[in-house]
Amino acid sequence: MKRILLLIGIVFIFSACGENEKSEEKAEIEVKTEKTNQDSENPVPEKQPEIVSPEREYQHEVVAGDMSIPWGFDFLPDGSILITEKGGDIFHYKNGVKTAISGAPEIYNQGQGGLLDIALHPDYENNNWVYITYSSTKGEAEGGNTALMRAKLENNQLTNSEVLYKAEPNSTRGQHFGSRIAFDDKGHVFFSIGDRGNRDVNPQDITRDGGKIYRLNLDGSIPSDNPFVGVENAKEAIYSYGHRNPQGMFFNQETGEIWVNEHGPKGGDEINVIKPGKNYGWPVVTYGENYDGTTITEDRTGPKFQNPLTYWVPSIAPSGFEKVTSDKYPELKGNLLVGSLKFQYLEHLALENGDVTKREKLLEGMGRLRDVQQGPDGFIYAAIEGTGIVRVLPIEETE
Numbered sequence: 020m021k022r023i024l025l026l027i028g029i030v031f032i033f034s035a036c037g038e039n040e041k042s043e044e045k046a047e048i049e050v051k052t053e054k055t056n057q058d059s060e061n062p063v064p065e066k067q068p069e070i071v072s073p074e075r076e077y078q079h080e081v082v083a084g085d086m087s088i089p090w091g092f093d094f095l096p097d098g099s100i101l102i103t104e105k106g107g108d109i110f111h112y113k114n115g116v117k118t119a120i121s122g123a124p125e126i127y128n129q130g131q132g133g134l135l136d137i138a139l140h141p142d143y144e145n146n147n148w149v150y151i152t153y154s155s156t157k158g159e160a161e162g163g164n165t166a167l168m169r170a171k172l173e174n175n176q177l178t179n180s181e182v183l184y185k186a187e188p189n190s191t192r193g194q195h196f197g198s199r200i201a202f203d204d205k206g207h208v209f210f211s212i213g214d215r216g217n218r219d220v221n222p223q224d225i226t227r228d229g230g231k232i233y234r235l236n237l238d239g240s241i242p243s244d245n246p247f248v249g250v251e252n253a254k255e256a257i258y259s260y261g262h263r264n265p266q267g268m269f270f271n272q273e274t275g276e277i278w279v280n281e282h283g284p285k286g287g288d289e290i291n292v293i294k295p296g297k298n299y300g301w302p303v304v305t306y307g308e309n310y311d312g313t314t315i316t317e318d319r320t321g322p323k324f325q326n327p328l329t330y331w332v333p334s335i336a337p338s339g340f341e342k343v344t345s346d347k348y349p350e351l352k353g354n355l356l357v358g359s360l361k362f363q364y365l366e367h368l369a370l371e372n373g374d375v376t377k378r379e380k381l382l383e384g385m386g387r388l389r390d391v392q393q394g395p396d397g398f399i400y401a402a403i404e405g406t407g408i409v410r411v412l413p414i415e416e417t418e
């Protein structure tokens with residue numbers, strides 16, 4: 020389409036200009052075309068369409084109730100659910116029966132910190148490893164920072180705990196711990212850590228923790244092909260940087276990529292497709308502004324930075340992220356789901372050729388939506404504050 024418009028433009032200019040002007044105009048158009056082609060690797064996102072209510076609201080059923088702030092959850096091989104409470108407890112829910120799991124890590128319960136995400140090893144069935152992120156006081160300085168640990172789950176107890184990563188330094192600030200955990204299909208664990216409320220120091224500096232996506236081998240060692248291995252003083256676990264506070268992450272089976280969503284400031288929440296060693300811009304480029312309405316930067320994009328797939332203005336405060344691959348919801352299949360803490364709904368984003376073509380509010384008004392997962396049974400599950408985990412029921416064809 021762009022090419023056709025350009026051709027029309029060239030014809031128009033040729034018929035309207037003198038000989039010298041013609042060649043100048045043509046040269047300028049050729050340069051512009053070349054730029055457009057270069058940018059196709061890293062396109063500037065289109066403005067999002069307006070969000071709408073769905074034609075038919077989804078019904079739901081509560082499968083794990085009596086929860087305060089269910090932060091993360093994952094499914095055991097038998098379909099039962101492990102859930103973290105931000106306050107520090109881990110629960111197992113099976114057929115509506117709630118059991119406490121002992122051996123949860125000690126947390127630094129400050130602001131947005133606490134017990135955060137939980138995820139089972141891809142081969143959990145054979146090794147019982149469970150991965151957990153949390154804010155930890157480990158280390159010398161006062162305060163805390165995000166840690167990733169793993170432990171074996173046996174008889175409702177976590178044993179053999181190992182801290183695989185602990186971000187430094189500690190800080191008494193309560194902002195932006197991240198974090199989500201995701202596994203790829205090549206033996207890596209990914210996790211996110213936010214900028215810890217220190218945006219001018221952490222996110223753009225690869226020698227510091229915070230404002231990063233990290234990648235480790237499943238035993239916690241650093242993959243030899245991580246992008247900053249061998250770079251002087253770099254934190255070699257870093258996979259990408261320039262992030263603010265990523266709280267949604269999934270492994271896209273189809274593309275082999277990690278996809279994240281992250282909180283922007285006032286405006287400027289983003290979905291990012293993670294590529295090794297890339298800089299996602301915060302706070303040098305952003306679609307947001309300070310909470311008081313003052314400018315952070317005029318720049319939305321720049322040659323050194325990876326553009327988001329899409330961005331939200333105003334912010335929805337995204338948490339939890341999933342791609343629907345199940346056949347149970349034909350109208351959602353292949354699309355994205357994002358929890359909104361601020362507006363208390365599950366956002367459905369339809370994608371076509373990398374552009375968001377439709378946005379819908381699901382599960383509206385139920386509470387702050389903290390996490391979303393497609394279960395092994397193909398149903399969509401959401402963690403909602405003050406409720407617990409709900410199963411989204413497909414809209415029956417016969418309705």
Ligand SMILES: [Ca+2]
Pocket residue numbers: 261289299300301304305325326327
């Ligand atoms: Ca960005």
